Amino acid sequence: MAEHDGRRERVRERFRLEGLDNFAPHEVLELLLFYSVRRGDTNVIAHDLIDTFGSIKGVLEASPDQLKTVKGIGDESAALLAMMVPMFRRYEMDKAAARKQIRSYEDAAAYCKALLGGLRVERFYVISLDVNGRVIAARLLGEGTINECAVPPRQVAEIALNHNAASVILCHNHPAGSR
Numbered sequence: 001m002a003e004h005d006g007r008r009e010r011v012r013e014r015f016r017l018e019g020l021d022n023f024a025p026h027e028v029l030e031l032l033l034f035y036s037v038r039r040g041d042t043n044v045i046a047h048d049l050i051d052t053f054g055s056i057k058g059v060l061e062a063s064p065d066q067l068k069t070v071k072g073i074g075d076e077s078a079a080l081l082a083m084m085v086p087m088f089r090r091y092e093m094d095k096a097a098a099r100k101q102i103r104s105y106e107d108a109a110a111y112c113k114a115l116l117g118g119l120r121v122e123r124f125y126v127i128s129l130d131v132n133g134r135v136i137a138a139r140l141l142g143e144g145t146i147n148e149c150a151v152p153p154r155q156v157a158e159i160a161l162n163h164n165a166a167s168v169i170l171c172h173n174h175p176a177g178s179r
Contacts, residue, residue: 011027011031012031025050026047028046029042029049029050030045030046032081033080036074036080037072037077042072048072049067049081062081062082064082067081089118092113092114101132111135116171122145122147123144123149124143124151125141125170126156126170127139128168133167136164139159141159156168156170
């Protein structure tokens with residue numbers, strides 16, 4: 001009997017009983033890879049991913065081409081891993097939309113985080129609000145590189161006027177980590 005016989009079932013059962021909180025980073029990736037790697041030891045691949053990219057964050061923010069440099073990661077696995085951050089962003093957008101209104105700095109921050117989380121390039125959004133703080137529209141006004149995004153102020157005003165916004169939130173990220 002091979003060392004890894006039944007491993008997938010044991011890991012899935014552990015997740016079912018405990019959730020992910022007590023999983024090591026490589027175990028989280030191992031579990032995810034079960035759904036794209038049909039055969040083989042996903043534990044080794046998961047360790048290699050962490051060794052290459054440094055963390056789950058690094059793995060999930062890597063491009064499909066970067067991911068495929070790791071032995072055992074093909075097109076399906078690269079696509080699965082690369083779609084996680086955009087999927088989380090969609091999830092956060094749905095959560096933020098369910099709030100219906102932006103009434104505080106915290107609400108605005110959550111909404112902006114949902115728009116911009118995990119992006120590899122700078123983006124600038126204008127979020128138009130009605131008089132009750134409900135989002136009328138979130139318009140992407142500019143997309144740049146890892147460290148810059150030029151936005152003409154006139155376009156910000158035009159968007160607000162075109163949406164008949166009572167107020168706007170300007171939302172911008174810094175994927176390079178600068179402030």
